[in-house]
Every structure is written in C-alpha cells, then in structure tokens.
Amino acid sequence: MADAMDLVQQRVEEERQRHIRAARAKTPGVSRVLCIECEAPIPPARPPRHSRCAALHYLSGNRRAERQTLQRRCCMSTILKWAGNKTAIMSELKKHLPAGPRLVEPFAGSCAVMMETDYPSYLVADINPDLINLYKKVAADCESFISRARVLFEIANREVAYYNIRQEFNYSTEITDFMKAVYFLYLNRHGYRGLCRYNKSGHFNIPYGNYKNPYFPEKEIRAFAEKAQRATFICASFDETLAMLKAGDVVYCDPPYDGTFSGYHTDGFTEDDQYHLASVLEHRSSEGHPVIVSNSDTSLIRSLYRNFTHHYIKAKRNIGVAAGEGKSATEIIAVSGPRCWVGFDYSRGVDSSAVYGVRA
Template sequence: MSTMLKWAGNKTAIMPELIKRLPAGPRLVEPFAGSCAVMMSTDYPAYLVADINPDLINLYRVIAEDCENFIALARAVFESMSLAESYYRVREVFNHDQELNRLRRAVYFLYLNRHCYRGLCRYNLQGIFNVPFGNYKEPYFPESEIRAFADKAKRATFICASFEETLEMVQTGDVIYCDPPYDGTFAKYHTAGFTEDEQYLLASLLERMAAQGHTVVVSNSDTALTRSLYRDFKIHTLTAKRSIGVASGEGKAAVEIIAVASPASFERPVRSVISYPSTAMRQI
C-alpha cells in the first residue's frame, strides 16, 4: 500500500524485508511517524504513532476525525491551484496565517507535500516551510490512500511528541519500531533537525527498552556510527532506493541497516543513558 505523502525515506519499498523483522504484538509503537508506511503495511491490533512535527500529526488527526470533509476540501485545492504562483501563495498562508484552522492547515500540508520539490519536508530554524515548487505536470491527488489511511487510523493514537516522550509511554508487550532521520543524510525535517547526540540518545534508550522486555527494530544508514551504536543488536543489511542525500554520481540507492534487539539479547546491564532535560509533550 502506497502512502498519501511523498516522503524521503518512505519504507514502502523495503516493507517485505522489514516485516520479516517485526514480530507480532498487541501494539506497534512508532516514535518517528513519517509517511506511516509501516502502519499501512502491517496488521497490529493497535498503534501508537508519534512525531515531533505538529503539521504531520495534525494531518493524521484531521483525516482520522473527518475523512470526507478533508477529501472534499483537498480535492478543490488541488484542482484550482496547480501553478507555481498558487503554490507560493499557499506556502505563504501556511507559514504566516496565525488564524488558519486545523482542517485547512492539514489540506495545505498535503498540497505542499504533493507539489513541492521531490516531496521534501523541510523547515528553517524559525519553523518556516521553505521547499520550492516542484513543477510537476500532473500532481497526484491520493484519494484512495487517504481513505485507506482513515480506515487504518481507527486503530491508532496519534501524538505530537519527541522520541523520548513516546518511549516513556511504551506498555508491556509493545513492539517498538524506530525510523529516525538517517545518520549522514538530510535530517532537517523539523526546525533544528536530528543531531548526532540524538542518535546516541536514541540508541541508548532503545537498548534499555530491549532490556526491559520489548522487541526493538531500528532502521538507519549503514555507517560506522550506526554500526557502533547498535553493535549489541542483530544487524541486517539491505540496499534501498534513496533520492535525497545521495551524492552526485552515486546513483539513487544506498545501503541501510535494520537492527533488531529482542528481550533475550539484553539479559545483562545496559550502557548508561545520556541525560538530557525533559520537555513537555508538544501540543498542536
């Protein structure tokens, strides 16, 4: 099942390999929602889907709450605003209209995603969405994908939160899947982006979650850093398509890892967790 969003790092293409590593469980917890490709391609009884980007979570919540109204407005916007001038006008409103309601903001986020350059989601440090127009001849309106998402969303809870906050909500029996911004690639999907310190913190927290009895599955680039961070996990490698973050001449594929830790792998003390100030859960 494809997703409604164009998304760098979308997992649709590698789902056959990823599904092999995801065990059964009562709920799948995803601290990095992205395009929700994993939710759409799996069949867990329940999902906890989180992301630090409030626009992404707002889109998912709006569709879950009122799919038909969202589709009607989104279709009208797609049909009437296909030129570059319209794109920049929508982007300006999206960035600066403080009175934009949740429904229209969700529609504009989908519109920008489907019309911007390569479907890139990028914000500057002030939280301004700044991706240029993509100049597509016929931008696709993903109505069937929206409807499929709305149906699957009946099983899901969507929260705007950091990965630290999300992992604090894990319950007994939950399976954890993390797809953070990849090491060594574009990572500024939201304001300041995802730093190397956060890569370290995430790996340390996930090791602790495995020690507490949870199966943990992580995707990332195959680099010296990730090999070190997940050295106590079982690492599987694969080659995946990548259109962003690949240098000229390298083609459009890169080697990735799927790191898996089961509870039995961590029946011993784990490395200490890096201490960071806690933050309140983000609200839309």
C-alpha cells in the same frame, strides 16, 4: 477433416501473431516501468501486486515518455511523498517485526509501516506538529478532508498559487488546523520532490515542484482513515513516546538517518540525538520490549547498536539525485534480542559474544 481443422487453426494463429507484430512495430518499446512512489521496477510481464500506485513509463534508450498516472500495483502508496519512505523495503522489514498487541512508532514519517502491517493498535508519534495534525484531521473527517483537498489540487496547480498557499501556511494566524492539514498535503504533493523542510524560524521552505499533474491520493487517504481508527497520534519527542510503552508493545524506530538529510523539523536530528536514542532503546530492550531500528550502514550506527543483530539490505535513495535515476545504499535493520555467545574465557574473564550481521 481433422487435418483441415488443424490447418485452419494454424492459419488463424499465424494471422493473430502477424497482427501482434504489426501492433508492436507501431508502438515504442517500453524498457522499464517504475513506481512513482518508491521508484522500484515493475516487471511488465508480472501480474501487479499490493496496492494502488502510479508509475512512470520509460522508453527504450532510457528516454522518458510522458508522465502518466497508471493504476499499477507495486506497493502500498502513502498519503505523502516522503524522504525515507519505507514502502519499498516493507517485504524485508516485516520479517523482523514480531507480533504484539501494539506497534509503537516514535518517528511517524509517511506511516508506511502502519499501513503495511496489521497490529491490533498503534501509537504513532512525531515531533513535527504539521505531520501529526494532518493524520489527526484525516482520521477524524476523511470525507470533508478529501472534498477540500481535491478542489485545491484542481484549481491551484500554478507557481503563484503554490507560493501564496505556502505564505498563508507559514504566517497566517487565522488559518484553522483543518485547513493547515489540507495545505500541508497540497505543499507536499506540489513541492519539489515531496521534500519536507523547515528553516530556523520554523517555516516550510520547499520551492515549487512544477509538476504537470500532481497525483491526488484519494484512495490512499480513505485507506489511511480506515486504518487510523486503530491508531493514536501524538506530537511528541521519541523520549516522551518511549516512556509510554506498555507490556507487550513492539517498538519500530525510523529516525533521520546518520549522515543524511534531517531537516524534517526545525531542530533537526544531531549525532547526540542518535546516541541518546540508542541508549533509550537499549534500556527498553532490556525491559523485554522487542525493538527494531532502521538506519544508515555507518560505523556510528554499527557501534551504537552493537548489542543488536544487524541485517543489511540495499535500499533506493531518491534525495540528492536526478529524478528517475536514483541510487542504492546499504541500510541496517537492527533487531534486539539475546546475544549469540561464541565463548567465554574463564581464565581472563573475556566476554567473546559476537555482534551478528546478516546480509539480506
């Protein structure tokens, strides 16, 4: 009797496997799945982790399938698409962020760091008034913001609508701060590759992205509004922000990278700004504040932060390359702290302390 049952189970399993093979034969094979926010590979066999984000399916042979908004979890999505978004490297970055009563960010960007950490409070600053205005309005009235923005996403996904809204965003003197925040989200999600760029006159000048179905980040907006109750948002320069440090504050700086795009604001970010920022951070570090800085791996950055420990990581770059292709580049995470003494030559008075570099 037992042998007969085993035979039946074997045949049932064979039939099940036959149906699976038949179904696979009718379905194109998927070679890889990429997160649409950070473009990191999502292993199909691995259970998804972290928060909600969209994904792109790529068929075997690297042919693009139709763009689908899949509810896959790869990383914490942010409200905005943003050049230099730290979402993809947060697992590495969090290793270097110590505990403290407050995290201070002079360069807000997409607020990925705020969303992926759990400090009791935050001071989030940026020199871009449109960015800070958006964050303040979402924090103040999340439901009204979602209602107005959702309607805009539903009815205005056309080129002519995009340029009309951009025109009003740039030139209207009657637009309220609330509607300007709604427009900023719309322009970010409908503009080319989510870039944020201004001309010398201070006007947002990103062209239409021509996306079939731009993602409306409702869940990300709600999550941000909840987290933002612990945050203070200010439109200020890094000088002004770093002058507001209190005892115990942890500082994380993610300035425009050396040698890369820096048009997030009308004035840009120059090499002189890199020098000045490094000088201010060195001073704040000497006062006892933990300081962590992200930047490009260039000779200038290595020199400016020579008294910090350097951790090197590979990060994906999405700007300046074809969509979906991307390329990686080495970045530095510079961490303040006591220098490691190799030795001191008393006869010559030579300081032989070393700048440590750690490959992730």
